Amino acid sequence: MDNAGQSTIVQPMTKRYDIAIVGGGLNGPALALAVARAGLSSIVIDALPEPVRSGAEFDGRGYALALSSKRMLAALGLWGDLAEHAQAMHEIKVTDGRVGDSRVFLGLHFDSAEIEEGPMGFMLEDRFLRRRLLQAMSDADLIDHLSGQTVVAQDVTPEGATLTLANGDTIAARLIVGADGRSSGTAARAGIRRTGWDYGQTALVCAISHELPHNGVAHQFFMPPGPLAILPLPGNQSSIVWSERTATAQQINALPDDAYMDVLRPRFGDFLGKIELAGKRFTYPLNLTLANSFVGDRLALVGDAAHGMHPIAGQGLNAGLRDVAALAHVITHAQRRGEDFTLPQVLARYEQWRRFDTATLATATDLFNRLFSNDNPLLRLGRDIGMGLVNAVPSLRRGALREAAGITGDLPDLMRA
Amino acid sequence: MSTTTVDPAEIAKFEAMAAEWWDPNGKFKPLHMLNPCRLDYITTQIAGEYGRDLNTARPFEGLRLLDIGCGGGLLCEPMARLGATVIGVDAAERNIPVAKAHAAQSGLEIDYRFTTAEAMAAAGEQFDVVLNMEVVEHVADPLAYLTACQQLLKPGGLHLCSTINRNPKSFAMAIVGAEYVMRWLPKGTHEWHKFITPDELFDLIRNAGLDPVDRKGFVFNPVTWGWKISDRDLSVNYVTASIKP
Numbered sequence: 035m036d037n038a039g040q041s042t043i044v045q046p047m048t049k050r051y052d053i054a055i056v057g058g059g060l061n062g063p064a065l066a067l068a069v070a071r072a073g074l075s076s077i078v079i080d081a082l083p084e085p086v087r088s089g090a091e092f093d094g095r096g097y098a099l100a101l102s103s104k105r106m107l108a109a110l111g112l113w114g115d116l117a118e119h120a121q122a123m124h125e126i127k128v129t130d131g132r133v134g135d136s137r138v139f140l141g142l143h144f145d146s147a148e149i150e151e152g153p154m155g156f157m158l159e160d161r162f163l164r165r166r167l168l169q170a171m172s173d174a175d176l177i178d179h180l181s182g183q184t185v186v187a188q189d190v191t192p193e194g195a196t197l198t199l200a201n202g203d204t205i206a207a208r209l210i211v212g213a214d215g216r217s218s219g220t221a222a223r224a225g226i227r228r229t230g231w232d233y234g235q236t237a238l239v240c241a242i243s244h245e246l247p248h249n250g251v252a253h254q255f256f257m258p259p260g261p262l263a264i265l266p267l268p269g270n271q272s273s274i275v276w277s278e279r280t281a282t283a284q285q286i287n288a289l290p291d292d293a294y295m296d297v298l299r300p301r302f303g304d305f306l307g308k309i310e311l312a313g314k315r316f317t318y319p320l321n322l323t324l325a326n327s328f329v330g331d332r333l334a335l336v337g338d339a340a341h342g343m344h345p346i347a348g349q350g351l352n353a354g355l356r357d358v359a360a361l362a363h364v365i366t367h368a369q370r371r372g373e374d375f376t377l378p379q380v381l382a383r384y385e386q387w388r389r390f391d392t393a394t395l396a397t398a399t400d401l402f403n404r405l406f407s408n409d410n411p412l413l414r415l416g417r418d419i420g421m422g423l424v425n426a427v428p429s430l431r432r433g434a435l436r437e438a439a440g441i442t443g444d445l446p447d448l449m450r451a
Numbered sequence: 452m453s454t455t456t457v458d459p460a461e462i463a464k465f466e467a468m469a470a471e472w473w474d475p476n477g478k479f480k481p482l483h484m485l486n487p488c489r490l491d492y493i494t495t496q497i498a499g500e501y502g503r504d505l506n507t508a509r510p511f512e513g514l515r516l517l518d519i520g521c522g523g524g525l526l527c528e529p530m531a532r533l534g535a536t537v538i539g540v541d542a543a544e545r546n547i548p549v550a551k552a553h554a555a556q557s558g559l560e561i562d563y564r565f566t567t568a569e570a571m572a573a574a575g576e577q578f579d580v581v582l583n584m585e586v587v588e589h590v591a592d593p594l595a596y597l598t599a600c601q602q603l604l605k606p607g608g609l610h611l612c613s614t615i616n617r618n619p620k621s622f623a624m625a626i627v628g629a630e631y632v633m634r635w636l637p638k639g640t641h642e643w644h645k646f647i648t649p650d651e652l653f654d655l656i657r658n659a660g661l662d663p664v665d666r667k668g669f670v671f672n673p674v675t676w677g678w679k680i681s682d683r684d685l686s687v688n689y690v691t692a693s694i695k696p
Contacts (some may be wrong), residue, residue: 370494370505370506371490371494371529372490372494373486373487374532378475379483
């Protein structure tokens with residue numbers, strides 16, 4: 035092939051992979067890295083252009099990573115570089131309150147000191163996680179990464195699967211994974227329907243800086259318009275996720291920064307001293323969407339493509355990473371025992387594992403939100419008693435803590451200590 | 452595979468039968484449900500005996516493996532995928548073209564033969580591993596059969612044998628449950644008096660000239676609807692490992 039460089043014949047190229055992953059957010063790259071450990075090749079196809087993913091400036095977006103998610107990032111060899119940017123969450127305080135109400139009732143208090151596994155979670159800014167995943171993908175020989183490319187067609191036969199991109203290129207793979215979010219084109223093209231409902235609420239997201247240290251304490255205030263979460267970032271900064279009825283949220287979001295902060299301050303209170311906006315503002319409409327099936331012929335869905343849920347407890351990314359870990363576990367174990375991992379009975383193991391967990395979590399989060407986004411005095415009394423009860427019984431409290439840390443149930447290999 | 456003399460209509464028929472063997476919800480559903488558990492045991496034992504790393508692509512490269520009672524190839528194909536040189540034999544002639552058709556669809560090279568363990572032994576065939584899964588409870592003379600299995604092994608070779616225990620629980624589970632209640636298996640698949648207890652099987656294996664080294668249970672969990680390997684519960688399905696000295 036000495037003269038290969040002089041050849042002018044251009045053949046339409048179809049590259050072959052074990053797995054084609056549609057979606058370049060967080061779950062897609064995490065899956066590519068997880069299956070590469072088992073020697074499987076993959077391509078990650080991201081509709082967004084590379085600069086959007088690799089942006090390094092502080093924008094205030096962050097994730098509350100459960101302990102299970104942190105363990106997984108460690109198993110994938112990513113945590114070492116991320117640790118210095120992460121803020122451990124040592125305590126979570128859940129409070130039931132009213133806007134501007136000076137009486138702050140500390141209904142529920144979870145302290146990591148109560149479980150031996152360590153901090154129940156970590157706050158990590160989106161930019162660090164995104165960039166670390168990009169770096170790891172480019173370091174991995176078995177992973178190709180396409181940015182700014184859209185899939186327009188997918189075709190599955192008993193022999194394999196083919197994806198067609200908007201630029202006409204085709205990609206052949208043994209398995210397609212849809213990690214392309216709550217309006218997953220991969221699921222739609224496979225004819226997988228979704229059920230879901232809208233909460234009529236929108237989350238307002240921003241980062242603030244505050245005068246006093248947060249000491250690694252996360253807060254969740256339940257207020258009639260919707261919950262407000264205060265999640266500790268490194269230094270005297272916190273990430274705020276705040277839900278309001280959609281019309282109100284739109285009005286608030288239309289305000290200039292000063293007026294926006296004037297709305298936030300009475301909700302936030304003054305327990306961290308003076309607060310200022312530190313970064314961009316974002317809004318996310320809250321709806322729940324569940325794919326009617328998590329798998330199909332040579333197809334699996336992970337993350338929001340399988341289950342878009344209310345981010346009330348910060349469980350969206352954690353649930354997505356749990357999907358990724360479970361799918362990688364099922365594929366890896368099938369591979370080790372010589373099974374063809376694309377067989378329906380193998381993919382069914384993933385669906386069985388994740389569907390029950392997901393439905394339970396989605397329903398619980400939904401009920402929780404309905405219960406707390408309410409000013410009915412009887413309901414308030416009921417939930418205050420309930421919170422007091424959980425608070426008073428250490429085993430219940432430790433159970434809830436481990437649940438929040440994501441270390442209960444049947445854990446995939448990547449999430450075991 | 453030479454196919455020049457094979458009638459295409461015959462191939463189509465065998466492919467349809469292969470589809471039946473390989474349908475996870477079809478006639479062989481119980482085998483498909485048990486298969487991951489059986490494969491976990493088999494792969495772990497082979498890897499342990501021959502010092503192979505299951506995290507590599509073709510860990511069983513260079514090992515010659517015989518699967519007795521290969522059926523549609525539910526064990527042969529995974530073993531071939533892991534790199535073993537696989538010979539599958541079945542005493543039911545119709546299974547052979549079916550297994551061949553499926554292996555071709557899977558792109559795997561497997562030597563399927565219509566013959567018996569006894570005939571293979573008489574021909575002087577030698578293997579590193581003999582898989583003897585869910586067969587011994589169907590044979591007329593277990594000792595003669597296990598002796599043939601022993602003769603098929605190279606010295607130091609590994610013999611894996613699974614079967615069903617004989618007690619009231621196994622009668623309830625394997626015959627009343629699987630054959631009559633769940634209709635998983637055709638009625639008359641098993642004759643309870645032919646079932647063998649683990650101690651009896653160990654004695655037979657010793658008398659056949661093999662050293663028993665391990666035994667485990669395969670336990671069905673009706674809550675998770677799946678099978679697990681158990682160190683202690685050998686009350687219904689169980690598996691043994693033995694070595695040719």
